[in-house]
Amino acid sequence: GKWQKWSFDMFAGSDIHGATLGIIGMGRIGQGIAKRGAHGFGMKVIYHNRSRLDASLEAECKATYASKEELLKTADHVVLVVPYSAASHHTIGAAELALMKPTATLVNIARGGIVDDAALAVALREQRIAAAGLDVFEGEPKVHPDLLTVPNVVLTPHIASATVPTRKAMAGLAADNLIAFFTGKGPLTPVTPVAAK
Structure with missing residues (x-):
């Protein structure tokens, strides 16, 4: 239907081959994503983490450390893989979304509350970013009602x-x-x- 076509089109229009992948959170899962992006799709990988990885691990992941602001400004695809805590609450809010490219996508596979879902819905509606994919939500099990009204988001349960x-x-x-x-x-x-x- 209309929603399935839009979901495919919004991600198909932003080629991943050679694109810049920004990963926030470079633990085991972030490193796995980095390796797949760099080795499998020839993506330039930048990351932000509480602490920088050892040079040998950066080389293995083909990843370069960046400030959060630099990552948000330059990444074509931003993936969130950080644990939830008071410090990581709303890691991505209105100010961070404003730094992103209008052609960028945001994917949250971490935890609800890492993203300010209300601010994300506004950014999506106003096409300040191209699209988002979420399998976690702030206030779970409820989904912010504004996210249900924008066509440029894919919402799935956390069932990977x-x-x-x-x-x-x-x-x-x-x-x-x-x-x-x-x-x-x-x-x-x-x-x-x-x-x-």
């Missing part, structure tokens, strides 16, 4: 891991952690670092 192989791997990792813990080896993937004994 909802495949049978991924869910089996997640369950297996949880079981392996329990077994390691109860056999005295300690958790394999602790949420917080385990203090040395």
Whole structure:
């Protein structure tokens, strides 16, 4: 229908081959996105993070560190991959959206609240950025009603891991952690670092 065609057209019009990919948050997932963008699509990758990566890791990801302002001004596609905290609340608001190119896209796969959804809806409606893709929302499970009125946004539930192989791997990792813990080896993937004994 009309909405599916618009969704395809808004992203198809902005070629990713050779485009500049801006990643905010360069942890494990951000690094994976950087590698795929640089190696798979020949994208120029810039990133912003609380701390700069080691030079060897930057080279592996083919990524260059940039200030948040520089990233927003130059990236053709901005991807958000930061954890939610008081410090990251509204990392992208009206001021940040105003820095972006009118041809740029914004993708939030991190957490709701990282983006000011009301400000994003205004920027999309006024075509100050070209498009957005969101699978997380501020105030979940509700979606800001203004986002439902703009045609240049794709909204999906946060279900990227909802495949049978991924869910089996997640369950297996949880079981392996329990077994390691109860056999005295300690958790394999602790949420917080385990203090040395």
